[in-house]
Amino acid sequence: MIYDHTVASSESWAGMRQPMPLPGRVGGVRDQGRRLGRPDREVDGELAGLVEHTGGLRLDPAFKENLAETIERFNGFAESGVDADFGRGQAPIGRAWNGPNREGSPNPTMAPFASEGPCYCVIVVCGMLDTNGGPVTDTGARVLDFDDNPIPGLYGAGNCVASPAGQGYWGPGATIGLGITYGHLAGPNAAAEPEKGFTY
Numbered sequence: 001m002i003y004d005h006t007v008a009s010s011e012s013w014a015g016m017r018q019p020m021p022l023p024g025r026v027g028g029v030r031d032q033g034r035r036l037g038r039p040d041r042e043v044d045g046e047l048a049g050l051v052e053h054t055g056g057l058r059l060d061p062a063f064k065e066n067l068a069e070t071i072e073r074f075n076g077f078a079e080s081g082v083d084a085d086f087g088r089g090q091a092p093i094g095r096a097w098n099g100p101n102r103e104g105s106p107n108p109t110m111a112p113f114a115s116e117g118p119c120y121c122v123i124v125v126c127g128m129l130d131t132n133g134g135p136v137t138d139t140g141a142r143v144l145d146f147d148d149n150p151i152p153g154l155y156g157a158g159n160c161v162a163s164p165a166g167q168g169y170w171g172p173g174a175t176i177g178l179g180i181t182y183g184h185l186a187g188p189n190a191a192a193e194p195e196k197g198f199t200y
């Protein structure tokens, strides 16, 4: 994620600021908000230091050229307020967590990059938020078989089972909340299972 000095120096938390740190602060993540002289060299330098964790990921040689083109295209969208690539800011949800429009931009989710540096970079990677697939459970956190019957002694909660929220993300806390709730249901139910004897 590349951003300019106006964003970096803004004190505002608006616009779901993370992972961009507040001015003067560097967060716990190693690469948060590095000020860049030459984006291509410096981003690649950072990636070189992380190869152990990334499986050898390095920057594409065309990055510098592509970045210039991408910024130019993005600036055009920001000036007109219409993002022809990703539709930023078209849906109400896209605007809901944004701050006010930046000067000169009709769309609160975009603003043209400053024509001069410095610019900053955060390396963004994937993480697991929630699951839609996986074993289905019932209201007692029992894992169900293909005929929707509970499998004796098998319980599940959290990301290792299909979320009780299905395809929805109900809002902040919906994943941890459901994990805790179903974990809490699973405990007493598992403890109430008849004791099983073992033969060797």
Ligand SMILES: Cc1cc2nc3c(=O)[nH]c(=O)nc-3n(C[C@H](O)[C@H](O)[C@H](O)COP(=O)(O)OP(=O)(O)OC[C@H]3O[C@@H](n4cnc5c(N)ncnc54)[C@H](O)[C@@H]3O)c2cc1C
Residues within 6 Å of the ligand: 127, 128, 129, 130, 157, 158, 159, 160, 172, 173, 174, 175, 176, 177, 179
């Ligand atoms: C960036 C981010 C922000 C989030 N923000 C929110 C939020 O604001 N509110 C919210 O409700 N949810 C949030 N979530 C989602 C929430 O964190 C997860 O849904 C929740 O942590 C899942 O809990 P879990 O116990 O099911 O799985 P995990 O927390 O992933 O626990 C699984 C554990 O199993 C361990 N493990 C894996 N394989 C093995 C193995 N073979 N042997 C032994 N141990 C193993 C892992 O190391 C891990 O400790 C966020 C997630 C992310 C990534």
